[in-house]
C-alpha cells in the first residue's frame with residue numbers, strides 16, 4: 220500500500236461549487252470532506268458530496284459501449300460502436316433529411332468541463348436544428364429575459380446574497396437545492412448572515428419549505444400566480460412614487476409603458492387569485508422599497524410554470540425600478556474569469572422564434588426547441604419527422620413532462636444512441652450506450668456556474684484518478700462522434716488547452732490568469748465580491764436596458780385571462796407541485812446506497828383539511844391522476860403545504876424493467892412526470908410547466 224494522499228477539487232454535482240478535500244490511497248477514496256481552505260465554500264459541503272465515491276465505484280456503472288440485441292445487451296468495442304452510429308445517423312439523414320436526427324442534452328453536461336467546451340462543435344457536426352435540452356424544463360425564461368432586456372441570454376443577474384438587506388425568494392428552495400442560477404455554497408450560512416446583520420428574508424411558495432422555515436416571513440401563494448404578484452408589487456412601486464433607478468437613470472427604456480400597464484394590477488385586483496391579501500402585498504413592497512438594499516430572486520417555481528417568461532421579466536423589472544440592480548446587495552452580473560460572453564458583440568441579441576416546432580409551433584431559442592414537444596415531433600408523421608435521437612447525459616423519460624409518453628415515442632425511433640454512465644429509464648431505449656467517465660475521473664472547471672456565482676472566484680480541479688485505458692471521457696466520445704459525422708480528423712485540443720486560452724484572454728488575464736496559476740492554487744482563488752459592471756457587460760446595441768420588451772406585452776392577454784375568468788377543471792381539483800430532496804440530485808443519484816437509505820421520501824404531501832375531505836389518513840396509498848396519467852403514492856399529511864395543493868418529489872420512479880441500476884430499482888417511488896402534462900407550457904418561452912399540474916386524488 221502506498222501513502223495516504225490528499226486531493227482538492229470542486230464538487231460537480233450541483234451548482235454550489237463546494238470545495239472538497241479527498242483523502243485517498245492508491246485508487247481508493249478514504250474520505251470526502253469540505254475543504255476548509257476553499258475561499259468560497261470555506262469547508263461547507265452537503266451529504267451528496269460523499270456519493271462522488273459511490274458513482275466512481277458503482278458496479279452498475281457502464282465503462283465500455285454496449286449494444287442492444289434481441290436477447291439483451293452485448294459488449295462492443297469503441298470503434299465498432301462509433302462506426303455503426305455514424306453509419307446509421309448518416310443513413311437516416313440521407314434518407315429523411317438532416318433534421319430527422321435529434322439531440323437531447325441533460326443537466327450533467329453543465330457540470331462537466333469537457334462537455335461544456337466541446338458540445339458546441341459536436342452539435343454542429345450533427346447538422347440538425349432538432350436540438351433539445353433540460354434547459355426547457357428549467358431556466359429558459361431567465362435566458363429569454365436576459366436576451367431581451369440586456370442583450371445576451373447568458374448575461375444573468377444574480378442576487379448579491381452576501382450584502383443584501385432584504386431578500387425576496389419566489390419559488391426557490393435554496394436551503395435544499397443549494398441554490399440555482401445563484402451559485403452560493405452554504406446558502407443557509409449566507410441567509411443567516413442576512414438576518415444577523417439586521418436584514419430580512421421573505422419566501423413566496425405554495426409550500427412551507429426548509430427555506431421558508433428559516434426566513435423571517437413566508438407567504439403561501441397559489442401556484443402559477445407569481446406574475447400577478449410581481450405586477451402588483453410593481454404597481455405599488457409606481458403608485459407610491461418609489462421608482463428609483465439610481466445610476467441606471469439614463470440607461471433604461473420603457474419606464475412609461477411599464478407604468479401604464481402596471482396600473483391594471485393593483486394588489487386588490489390580484490389578491491384573490493394570488494392567495495395573498497392586498498395589504499400584505501403592499502407591506503411586502505414597502506419593506507422592499509425601504510430596505511437599504513434588496514433583491515428579488517425567482518427560481519424553479521417561478522420558471523417552470525405557465526407564466527415563467529413573465530415572471531423572470533418582472534423579477535428583473537422589480538429589481539431595477541427599486542434601485543437594486545448592478546449595485547451591492549441587489550441583483551448583479553458576475554465577471555467570470557472564463558467569460559462565456561467574451562466574443563459576444565453588442566447588438567447581437569439571439570433571434571427568438573426564427574424556427575417554430577413543426578407540430579405545436581413553439582419557439583426555437585438559444586439553439587434549441589422546447590423538450591415538451593419532443594414526443595410529438597417523433598410521433599407525428601410527415602416532412603421533418605424525427606426518426607433518430609442521441610441523448611447526452613440526460614434522462615428525459617423521468618425528467619421531462621409526460622415522460623412515460625416520451626418513452627413510448629423512443630420505442631418507435633429508428634435508431635437511438637445515449638452517451639451515459641447508466642442503463643436507465645431513458646438509455647434502455649438506445650441501440651448503443653456510450654459511457655463517459657464520471658466525477659473524480661474528470662478534471663473540472665465550472666464554466667457555467669462561475670457565470671451565475673454570487674462571488675467572483677476561480678478554481679481548477681485536476682482528475683483525481685486517471686481513467687483506465689479502455690475508458691473514454693465524455694468529451695472524447697463527443698469529439699470522436701463529431702469527427703465520424705463530418706469525415707474529419709478528431710479535434711486535437713484538450714479542455715485544458717481551451718481553458719488556459721480563455722483564462723488568458725478573459726477579464727483578469729492581464730493579472731496573469733492562467734491554467735498554471737490555478738494549478739498552483741488548488742483551493743481556488745478569490746477575486747472578490749460582485750462589482751457594478753453593467754456598462755461593460757451589457758450587450759444591447761446602444762448599451763441600454765429594455766424594461767418593456769414587446770414580446771412580454773404581447774403575452775399579457777394570456778395573464779389577464781387568468782385574472783378575469785380563472786379556468787378550473789373540476790375533475791382535477793388539486794394543483795400538483797414538485798419538491799427536491801436533500802439527498803438526491805434529479806433522477807440519477809439514486810443508485811448510491813448511502814443517499815437512498817432511510818424512509819421512502821417519495822410521498823405525497825396533502826393538507827390536513829384536504830385529507831379529511833378525501834377521507835385519507837397518514838401512510839395511506841392513494842391514486843393521483845392527471846389528464847396524462849396515474850400513479851400510486853403514499854400520503855403524508857402536513858400543513859406545510861397549502862390547502863388545495865399537493866407536492867411530490869421529482870426524479871423518482873426507478874423500479875422499471877430493463878434497467879441496470881440495482882440500488883435505485885429497489886426504491887419505492889413513482890415519477891412525477893408521469894403526471895405532468897407536456898401540453899402545459901409557458902407558451903412565451905416554450906418552457907415546461909412542471910408546477911401547478913391539475914390532479915385528482917382518490918383512495919387506492
Ligand SMILES: Nc1nc2c(c(=O)[nH]1)N[C@H]1C(S)=C(S)[C@@H](COP(=O)(O)OP(=O)(O)OC[C@H]3O[C@@H](n4cnc5c(=O)[nH]c(N)nc54)[C@H](O)[C@@H]3O)O[C@H]1N2
Nearest residue numbers: 325326353357612613614615618638639797805806807869
Ligand atoms: N416534474 C419535474 N420535473 C423536472 C424538474 C422538476 O423540478 N420537476 N426539474 C427539472 C430540472 S431543473 C432539470 S435540470 C432536469 C434534469 O433533467 P435531465 O438532465 O434529463 O435528468 P438528470 O437526472 O440530470 O439525468 C442525468 C443523466 O446523465 C447521466 N449522467 C450522470 N453523470 C454523467 C456523466 O458524467 N456523463 C454522462 N455521459 N452521463 C452522466 C445519468 O445517468 C442520467 O441519465 O429535470 C427537470 N425535470
Ligand SMILES: Nc1nc2c(c(=O)[nH]1)N[C@H]1C(S)=C(S)[C@@H](COP(=O)(O)OP(=O)(O)OC[C@H]3O[C@@H](n4cnc5c(=O)[nH]c(N)nc54)[C@H](O)[C@@H]3O)O[C@H]1N2
Nearest residue numbers: 390391392396399442443518519520799800803804805910
Ligand atoms: N438536493 C438537490 N439539489 C438540487 C437538485 C436536486 O435534485 N436535489 N437539482 C438541482 C437543479 S437541476 C436545479 S435547477 C435546482 C433548482 O433549485 P430551486 O429552484 O431552489 O429548487 P426547487 O426545490 O425546485 O424549488 C422550487 C420551489 O418552488 C415552489 N413552487 C412550486 N410551484 C410554485 C409556484 O407556482 N410559485 C411559487 N412561488 N413557488 C412554487 C416549490 O414548492 C419549491 O419550493 O436545484 C439543484 N439542486
Ligand code: SF4
Nearest residue numbers: 230232233237265268
Ligand atoms: S451543495 Fe452541491 S456542490 Fe456542494 S457538496 Fe452538495 S452537491 Fe456538491
Ligand SMILES: [Mo]
Nearest residue numbers: 326353356357
Ligand atoms: Mo435544473
